[in-house]
Amino acid sequence: MYKILAKEELVPNIHLINVEAPAVAKKAQPGQFVIITVDEKGERIPLTVADWDREKGFITIVFMEVGTTTQRLALLNAGDSLYSLVGPLGIPTHIEKFGTVVCVGGCYGIAAMMPIARAMKEAGNKVISVIEGRSKYLLFWEEELKRVSDQLFVTVGDGSHAAERWIPDQVKQIVDSGGKIDLVVAFGCTFMMKLTSETTKPLGIKTVVHLSSIMVDGTGMCGCCRVSVGGETRFACVDGPEFDGHEVDWDVLLSRQRGYQDEEIQSLQEWESRQWSRT
Amino acid sequence: MEEKEKKEKIPRQPMPEQEPKVRVRNYKEVPFGYSPETAMLEASRCIQCKNPGCMTGCPVEIDIPGFIARIKEGDFAGGIAKIKERNLLPAVCGRVCPQEVQCEKVCILGKKGEPVAIGRLERFLADWERSEGAGSIPENEPSAETKAIKEPLTGKRVAVVGSGPSGLTVAGDLILKGHDVTVFEAFQIPGGVLIYGIPEFRLPKAIVAAEVDYMKKLGVKFECDMVVGATVSVDELFEQGYGAVYVGVGAGLPVFMNIPGENLIGVYSANEYLTRSNLMKAYLFPEYDTPIIRGKNVVVFGAGNVAMDSARTALRLGADQVRIIYRRSREEMPARIEEIHHGEEEGLEFHLLAAPLNFIGDSDGRLTGVRCQRMELGEPDESGRRRPVPIKGSEFETECDTAVISIGAGANPLLTKATPDIQLNRWGNIIAEPETGKTTKKGVWAGGDIVTGQATVILAMGAGRQVANSIHNYLIIGW
Numbered sequence A: 001m002y003k004i005l006a007k008e009e010l011v012p013n014i015h016l017i018n019v020e021a022p023a024v025a026k027k028a029q030p031g032q033f034v035i036i037t038v039d040e041k042g043e044r045i046p047l048t049v050a051d052w053d054r055e056k057g058f059i060t061i062v063f064m065e066v067g068t069t070t071q072r073l074a075l076l077n078a079g080d081s082l083y084s085l086v087g088p089l090g091i092p093t094h095i096e097k098f099g100t101v102v103c104v105g106g107c108y109g110i111a112a113m114m115p116i117a118r119a120m121k122e123a124g125n126k127v128i129s130v131i132e133g134r135s136k137y138l139l140f141w142e143e144e145l146k147r148v149s150d151q152l153f154v155t156v157g158d159g160s161h162a163a164e165r166w167i168p169d170q171v172k173q174i175v176d177s178g179g180k181i182d183l184v185v186a187f188g189c190t191f192m193m194k195l196t197s198e199t200t201k202p203l204g205i206k207t208v209v210h211l212s213s214i215m216v217d218g219t220g221m222c223g224c225c226r227v228s229v230g231g232e233t234r235f236a237c238v239d240g241p242e243f244d245g246h247e248v249d250w251d252v253l254l255s256r257q258r259g260y261q262d263e264e265i266q267s268l269q270e271w272e273s274r275q276w277s278r279t
Numbered sequence B: 001m002e003e004k005e006k007k008e009k010i011p012r013q014p015m016p017e018q019e020p021k022v023r024v025r026n027y028k029e030v031p032f033g034y035s036p037e038t039a040m041l042e043a044s045r046c047i048q049c050k051n052p053g054c055m056t057g058c059p060v061e062i063d064i065p066g067f068i069a070r071i072k073e074g075d076f077a078g079g080i081a082k083i084k085e086r087n088l089l090p091a092v093c094g095r096v097c098p099q100e101v102q103c104e105k106v107c108i109l110g111k112k113g114e115p116v117a118i119g120r121l122e123r124f125l126a127d128w129e130r131s132e133g134a135g136s137i138p139e140n141e142p143s144a145e146t147k148a149i150k151e152p153l154t155g156k157r158v159a160v161v162g163s164g165p166s167g168l169t170v171a172g173d174l175i176l177k178g179h180d181v182t183v184f185e186a187f188q189i190p191g192g193v194l195i196y197g198i199p200e201f202r203l204p205k206a207i208v209a210a211e212v213d214y215m216k217k218l219g220v221k222f223e224c225d226m227v228v229g230a231t232v233s234v235d236e237l238f239e240q241g242y243g244a245v246y247v248g249v250g251a252g253l254p255v256f257m258n259i260p261g262e263n264l265i266g267v268y269s270a271n272e273y274l275t276r277s278n279l280m281k282a283y284l285f286p287e288y289d290t291p292i293i294r295g296k297n298v299v300v301f302g303a304g305n306v307a308m309d310s311a312r313t314a315l316r317l318g319a320d321q322v323r324i325i326y327r328r329s330r331e332e333m334p335a336r337i338e339e340i341h342h343g344e345e346e347g348l349e350f351h352l353l354a355a356p357l358n359f360i361g362d363s364d365g366r367l368t369g370v371r372c373q374r375m376e377l378g379e380p381d382e383s384g385r386r387r388p389v390p391i392k393g394s395e396f397e398t399e400c401d402t403a404v405i406s407i408g409a410g411a412n413p414l415l416t417k418a419t420p421d422i423q424l425n426r427w428g429n430i431i432a433e434p435e436t437g438k439t440t441k442k443g444v445w446a447g448g449d450i451v452t453g454q455a456t457v458i459l460a461m462g463a464g465r466q467v468a469n470s471i472h473n474y475l476i477i478g479w
Helices: A024-026 A069-075 A107-121 A143-146 A168-176 A190-203 A249-256 A261-278 B005-008 B038-045 B064-072 B076-084 B090-096 B118-132 B144-150 B165-176 B205-218 B234-239 B270-279 B307-314 B336-344 B414-420 B457-476
Strands: A004-011 A015-022 A033-037 A045-053 A058-064 A084-089 A100-106 A125-133 A152-156 A183-187 A207-210 A226-228 A232-235 A242-244 B159-163 B181-183 B222-225 B243-245 B266-268 B297-301 B320-325 B347-350 B354-361 B367-380 B386-390 B396-399 B404-406 B444-446
Touching: A015 A033, A015 A069, A024 A045, A024 A058, A024 A084, A033 A058, A045 A084, A045 A107, A058 A069, A058 A107, A058 A242, A069 A261, A100 A107, A100 A190, A107 A125, A107 A143, A107 A183, A125 A168, A143 A152, A152 B005, A168 A190, A183 A190, A190 A207, A190 A249, A226 A242, A226 A249, B005 B396, B038 B064, B038 B118, B064 B118, B076 B090, B076 B118, B090 B118, B090 B205, B090 B457, B159 B165, B165 B205, B165 B234, B165 B457, B205 B222, B234 B243, B243 B457, B266 B270, B270 B307, B270 B404, B297 B307, B307 B320, B307 B336, B307 B404, B320 B354, B367 B404, B444 B457
Parallel strands: A100 A125, A100 A183, A125 A152, A183 A207, B159 B181, B159 B243, B181 B222, B243 B444, B266 B404, B297 B320, B297 B404, B320 B347
Antiparallel strands: A004 A015, A015 A058, A033 A045, A033 A084, A045 A058, A207 A242, A226 A232, B354 B367, B367 B386, B367 B396
16 A cells, blocks of 8 residues: 655655555646655645656655654655555646746745646647756756756756746746746745745736645645635635635745644654664 | 332432543543443333333434343343344444433433433443454454344445445445445545544544444445545446445535634634544644644634534643633533533533634734624524524623634535535535435435534434435345
């Protein structure tokens, strides 16, 4: 059950795993996620499906080590199994021919953006991909994204690779240099998506974002992932995770994402101390 | 022995339980259950009516006088077998059924004194069976018991969606009728609301696991991590060869109050609060990874069983003060009297005739208080209960760091949205024929909370029983 078939550390702290899950692989669409649990005592966390192989029956997940669950996940190797994996959940990203679509992906979101860019391209769009990392060594899948994009821009915060800028600056530059954008699709950290949305709003460019709230069941049962969009409470797990970035109440989202910050630190310390005692 | 005189004198036997002060700081079950001696004494109170009212009060029509007579004789194995003719989840029902409004309500002894403690006796037999290991069946080898009760195999496959009380009942009934039954569960563990909703101190999870294990031994297959409507569709189940599909997905949609401040950190739906604590065992954090806010000052809105479960969970998580805030009066509280009583013993405070207006938070987005207003009761509404009417100028503020909204749960639309040929009513509940549970989609049945809205475990089981009969007829005869 949910055997890890392959594992690779793409860049420091960002890992790729292929997990056996035939039923999920058969159904997965761009923008959807699964909820995984590492072991019996583990937490349920949502992770975006970055790719799938319907024939071989596995899905690809790319995740960043940030807390206890992702650290423990990173310690598993090919041959190990996950305790639980359920999906595909959430409404798939809306794909159609919009014209020119700018796909922006930051950090672990680069992987999640991959199937979206591919599907947008297949739907006949001109696809401009923009990826972002803090530094050159944190970037991955440049070649892969180039293959499914008409144009690829790379941005890094420290100027170590390409231009020293962030995603929102790049989007603005595309517009400033006369590019017409019909849609921006954003995947990555909340702060990047917030800034991107704030940049495109005055420019009148429709922007969809993929929200990563804290979830428990992922099927609309508990309401933990609720976000405020256009003044209404919506559940990221079943009404999203894709929403209109100009309507999202980013402050509520950022605050709710910090809801268990103290517990997360405590959990991580507890877990790390248990690791030390083992060696 | 002067039987007659003795019968009149024996009072209803109380069940020993943990002291409130002790139990409020642990997750162990509150009552300990009857000893064999007490059970036999209590059973001797039953006068074995010719036309027993208690059986008509039971949604699954257990032969109540039959099992009680066997307890009285000390034939516990016979007693549990009698129950299992009609109910495969006695350890659950003996604990969570509202017997006071069902079997015990119509017990003839209740007319003048106190009714026979039917629920406690049912629980006793189930616990006796589990502790004796009599319920265990050797692996790979059907026991005499299952051989005797199982009918020949039909080769028909049935998919049961949801492993809560109604799904387990349907599965249990149909496996005994010889069908090939698979239960699909969205969570990682089967049991539905028995696992995620009802707390350990009221229904130990080992008991649910034991009842599920018994089902497995009878031949029921369980597939967890399966969200029907996402991982697989209802139509795909038919394509895979299932001849009938039962939808018993429960009341899995939290109801919020749509008041300002509801998205503050510290405001929970009862579904989330209980799922974190029960399914994910957040009360054992950090041994278990899932956290829960351990509020010191907790308010719970609503006064049903789920509200009591939430409030008593808050106490066990270490709260100093837990208040139930309810917009009607004590008389209208929907919770079982026993639950309210247990909660009061443990120190819950009841603030009646008050309703929240908005939540108040700090600059970090954390809950710090709630503004409420007082209510008075007006004319009865559609539900027959007197409608709460706000009293002008009665607004007040009170501090709290955690709030649990427990004002009911709706129908989760995940499966029904993905299956548009199943018709729904205006609340999103599935429309099903009352007698059979048939939906508007051929080959699909529904029952339990997804049809009725949030109700009790035993009503869901009663619905499951009817559905199982209807599915059986369909598989053998036709729609």
